[in-house]
Amino acid sequence: MAVIDPNNTWAPLEQRLAVTTNERHRTVLGIVIEHMKAEAAPDLDGLMRTLVPEPAYHFWNAGKDVGPKGRDVVHTYYSDFVASRSNVLEYQLDRLVVDDHCVVTEGFLKQIYPGAYAAQIGIPVDDPAADYLVVFRQLLLWPIDPEGRIEGEDSYHSGPVEIRKLTFDELPREYVELVHPGA
Template sequence: MKIDPTRSWMAIEERLATTENPRHRQLLQVLLDHLQAEASGDFQRLVSTLSDDPQYHFWISDSGFDAGPKGFDAVTSHYTQLYEEGRNVVQYDIERIVVDDNCIVTEGVFHQVYPGRVLATRGMDVDDPDSPYALTMRLVLFWPYDDDGKLTGEDSYSDGLMFTPERITRLNPEDLPTSYAGRSA
């Protein structure tokens, strides 16, 4: 499995290219900026996509129902931890996009890079804590927006438990994007 973060926003770019509604274009552009900023580690760009009081809701069995950071400080701390742990490298193969004036819904297969040592803190047995792994799951994300076109949160729904052995794949160095090179897992 080769992780390619650019695939996370290819579907958004394609949809943006065929969308004429100005409000829908605005929301798609904000989502595109959000995904690219998260992948590249551009914290200021990422934060610029958020409203003043974002509310994240994770509806995933082993993450706690309605877990997720609430409020600007908690959400920015969430992203700081994501970057510090090296979990911001993802490939979200978006298969479906639904857009209305206040929300975008994406659905697809989500692959997130986890350093082995981070998986171990989540209770997973890993062969090598210094190796990177991919966690794979089917994911539906609701991306709600305020009147200014800023994200007011993320509502995540998965197809079951996240941290199970069948979802984890050990990665080789060549499976990682060059932006991941040099990180200590």
Template sequence: MAEKYLAREKDPRRRSILETLIAHAKAEAAANFPALMATVSPQAHYQSYATNDQAMNEAQSPQGKEGVAAYYAAIVESGCHFIEHDVDRMAVGQDTLTTEGELKMGYPGGVLSALGIDVPDPSTLYLYEQRLLIVWGFDEEARVLCEDSYSGGGAGFDGISERPIRTEQIYRVTQSASDSSAT
């Protein structure tokens, strides 16, 4: 959806924001850490409002570029980077952008076990589904300043052990070396 918006957007600031969002999303999906971090502001501050569990929200709310880097590194290291966000609504402003749609994520069974969720096979991925809204903020150089996330609806963790999934069932982006630079 962001590429469609970019194709028709004339405002230079909004174009820069859309270009950053596209580069950020592709780098995150490809687990291209250097390209991903090139899109993040030094003053980054993420905030999760995704659950009623304050400790989990805080764990998903990194502060500063180093905190964001550690957050993304932990996602990749844990195998929780098989993510698809099928955006069906988007709004672009001068400093913010919102994305809303269905989130699908392949959660490793080992991670679910560590969270106290019984799964038949810890080596298998399990499908997490949730409606997700992200309010993105951008700094003066159009780098990601914040990702404030809100979720609701969808199965979430309820019954997740009954939803095994293969990696090819989650949308994946691959990048060539020439695509690895971010705006």
């Protein structure tokens, strides 16, 4: 049985959207849902359409901001993300906060990494040919501009709280189609 279901990433936002009557909050939720779905597809053009012309990402790591800034750099970041085949993920939300200018999500980010890519970015794995579940505790702020586009992401995470080699049966269909086509 698959260890993650990517659809669970945006399901809490869709549930909130279904009961939200404030039009600005509906806009703010809608653009984040669109972004999440484009990331999962993967749809690079769709991802970029959800963003302001010059997005700024803030990924806080050891007290330093290492996030991409500017359209070209963010486009490269997402191109690399899609190429890494680590875009099959489930963000299991514990908290969702929405206001006129921001969505805040907090929970466990469960992501599947090809072993070779995990090793390349410093995640300790023992088999580069295997697939790994990597789980982080993450808080994301999604600032939204007045036109309803995402200005970037402000990300804070715990570092890995779990790293586990997966069996083929644990891989979700989306990942198998992406990484192991024909299997």
